[in-house]
Amino acid sequence: MLVVRLCGDTVPKSWNRWGRPLTRDSVHLWAFPLPAGMDLANLVRALVLETPHDLLESCLAVWINPDFDGRLPISVLDELEPLSVLHTRLHEPWIMGELGKLVHPGFQPVVSLAGSGRLFGYQMPCLLEHPDRGEISGPEFYLLARHARRLEAVEQACQIAALARRSEYLPTGVPTFIRAFPRSLLQHDPRRHPSYTCLERLGVNPRDIVIEVADRGQVDDIDALINSCGVLRSMGFRIALDEVGAGMGHVGLMVGLEPEFIWLDRGLIEHARQSATGGSLLEGLVATARGIGAATVADGLDDAGSLGLCRELGVDFGQGDLVGPCAQVPAAPCSLPPPA
Numbered sequence: 001m002l003v004v005r006l007c008g009d010t011v012p013k014s015w016n017r018w019g020r021p022l023t024r025d026s027v028h029l030w031a032f033p034l035p036a037g038m039d040l041a042n043l044v045r046a047l048v049l050e051t052p053h054d055l056l057e058s059c060l061a062v063w064i065n066p067d068f069d070g071r072l073p074i075s076v077l078d079e080l081e082p083l084s085v086l087h088t089r090l091h092e093p094w095i096m097g098e099l100g101k102l103v104h105p106g107f108q109p110v111v112s113l114a115g116s117g118r119l120f121g122y123q124m125p126c127l128l129e130h131p132d133r134g135e136i137s138g139p140e141f142y143l144l145a146r147h148a149r150r151l152e153a154v155e156q157a158c159q160i161a162a163l164a165r166r167s168e169y170l171p172t173g174v175p176t177f178i179r180a181f182p183r184s185l186l187q188h189d190p191r192r193h194p195s196y197t198c199l200e201r202l203g204v205n206p207r208d209i210v211i212e213v214a215d216r217g218q219v220d221d222i223d224a225l226i227n228s229c230g231v232l233r234s235m236g237f238r239i240a241l242d243e244v245g246a247g248m249g250h251v252g253l254m255v256g257l258e259p260e261f262i263w264l265d266r267g268l269i270e271h272a273r274q275s276a277t278g279g280s281l282l283e284g285l286v287a288t289a290r291g292i293g294a295a296t297v298a299d300g301l302d303d304a305g306s307l308g309l310c311r312e313l314g315v316d317f318g319q320g321d322l323v324g325p326c327a328q329v330p331a332a333p334c335s336l337p338p339p340a
Helices: 042-052 083-091 137-145 152-169 183-189 222-234 250-257 266-274 277-289 304-313
Strands: 002-006 018-021 025-031 059-062 103-105 108-112 117-125 124-132 134-136 176-180 207-215 238-244 261-265 294-299 317-319
Touching: 002 018, 002 042, 002 207, 042 059, 042 083, 042 317, 083 117, 083 137, 124 137, 124 152, 124 261, 137 152, 152 176, 152 183, 176 183, 183 207, 183 222, 207 261, 222 238, 222 250, 222 294, 238 250, 238 294, 261 277, 266 277, 266 294, 266 304, 277 304
Parallel strands: 117 176, 176 207, 207 238, 238 261, 261 294, 294 317
Antiparallel strands: 002 025, 002 059, 018 025, 103 124, 108 117, 108 317, 124 134
């Protein structure tokens, strides 16, 4: 039997077709017996489809023993998950298993923007493979992982696969950018995290690894994030702040975090090409980065116009189609047009 706890007071009308309130005195707990000819995945799908989207996150569900006698043990409450999470896990069961074999890291060259583009290092994004649909985009894979509450597991699988690949193909001394999300940095001690403690086994110098903090959404505890990055530095890693210009108060985070590298969002660069306001914002971010001793990296350099603007403003490094595509093995970057 599926038990769903409704955190609000509005009960979707369709629920009466599938189940009933668990008790007469409350509409907040509902019981949904498994209909004949329907498995749990289909029942959950029906409820998700017929529940207004704005109510889904407030619906917490758990599957309990079919011989349920009407009394809900307190321990069951600890197993409640959002109905949408249960739906993703039931219909994408592979995401709850071993993810390492589905992750294929690549090498995206990062070059100096001075001269013809001397190779500096590599960013290591991951190509991700759906077991039924083949290769899917990183954002789609991460969205599935977030819906299944497996984002940290996917992140760790990508990190370890990238580090192993790096140890196989790159010599000591070549900087390598590995992405990390603030949530995992805040929840785990880096000194015991598998992604950061496997380097000795792989023969990789932590100094060659730049932890690229992907600033996705609001960081609730900036001080804790700064402290966690400080621990990583004490282990020998360097820190980069990703997607600067794409969202929240990056300047405050830049100053507090004091990263060695600042990745400038491609949307910010495009905006700078289109308007004086965007140009002033980009110029200010580059100046702020320089003031705290951080090198800047332009993300998504795809044409000569973006390259020219970044050179004019003094951006240090770049990555994108103009520089070279992501490849399964490290390749030499393309030669950049000479400065004007």
